[in-house]
Amino acid sequence: MVIAIDGPAGSGKSTVAKLLAEWLGYLYVDTGAMYRALTWKALKEKTDLKDEDALTSLSRQTEILLKEEKGKLRVFVDGKEVTEAIRGESVTNNAFYIARAPSVRAELVKQQRRMAKENNLVMEGRDIGTVVFPKAKLKVYLDASLKERARRRFLELKEKGIKTDLEVIKKQLQARDKEDKGRKVAPLKIAKEAFVIDSTKMKIEEEVDLILRKWREKYGATKSGT
Ligand code: DC
Numbered sequence: 001m002v003i004a005i006d007g008p009a010g011s012g013k014s015t016v017a018k019l020l021a022e023w024l025g026y027l028y029v030d031t032g033a034m035y036r037a038l039t040w041k042a043l044k045e046k047t048d049l050k051d052e053d054a055l056t057s058l059s060r061q062t063e064i065l066l067k068e069e070k071g072k073l074r075v076f077v078d079g080k081e082v083t084e085a086i087r088g089e090s091v092t093n094n095a096f097y098i099a100r101a102p103s104v105r106a107e108l109v110k111q112q113r114r115m116a117k118e119n120n121l122v123m124e125g126r127d128i129g130t131v132v133f134p135k136a137k138l139k140v141y142l143d144a145s146l147k148e149r150a151r152r153r154f155l156e157l158k159e160k161g162i163k164t165d166l167e168v169i170k171k172q173l174q175a176r177d178k179e180d181k182g183r184k185v186a187p188l189k190i191a192k193e194a195f196v197i198d199s200t201k202m203k204i205e206e207e208v209d210l211i212l213r214k215w216r217e218k219y220g221a222t223k224s225g226t
Helices: 013-024 031-044 052-060 089-099 102-118 128-132 146-159 166-182 204-219
Strands: 002-006 027-030 064-069 072-077 121-125 138-143 195-198
Touching: 002 013, 002 128, 013 027, 013 121, 013 204, 027 031, 027 064, 027 102, 031 052, 031 064, 031 072, 031 089, 031 102, 031 121, 052 089, 052 102, 089 166, 102 121, 102 128, 121 128, 128 138, 138 204, 146 166, 195 204
Parallel strands: 002 121, 002 138, 027 121, 138 195
Antiparallel strands: 064 072
């Protein structure tokens, strides 16, 4: 059983996917964390980010582990914890190099498909419903206006004590949208038969509720996912 959630940066995918997974007792998989983890390692090893062959071999030699503990996702690269490090600005700004390399994506997609062999999943990213699991039981495309996504990101950073500028965040999100939607391989787009939610004016609980309702409508699923 896979629930695929895609959408642009800052649309609230992670929060919604995490809650959904918790509710259904499914494994939560943040595929963006995998792209970030590889970016972190490439930066650390000073791999040429424009050299696809080098990135491909890096991806084959890297062990990425996603571990969920008490509702918090922990990320490890070759045994080293990088949970916080992969959220930094340099990783965020360079992840598109990893994301646009077809053979690197192929490697990560293989790993993502493997996860579904042993678990029921709520998996979020940019290409889950279009490429990774086009036959997912439920596909969701979560969107929100640029203004609202920027506002959410601004508040999130403020809560962490990080001072930023709303306009700067808006520009960064716009740039990331362009990268995600414009790349040749696995661009961000609405998957066939996806349930599209515009969360601009919605609360998180309403979004989760809506998705759960859709899930039940389709499969009569209960908390255990049966
Ligand atoms: O969701 P995020 O911001 O953590 O994603 C980090 C980067 O990985 C971002 O550049 C988009 C990319 N990504 C992707 O191309 N495909 C996915 N399935 C998930 C993320």
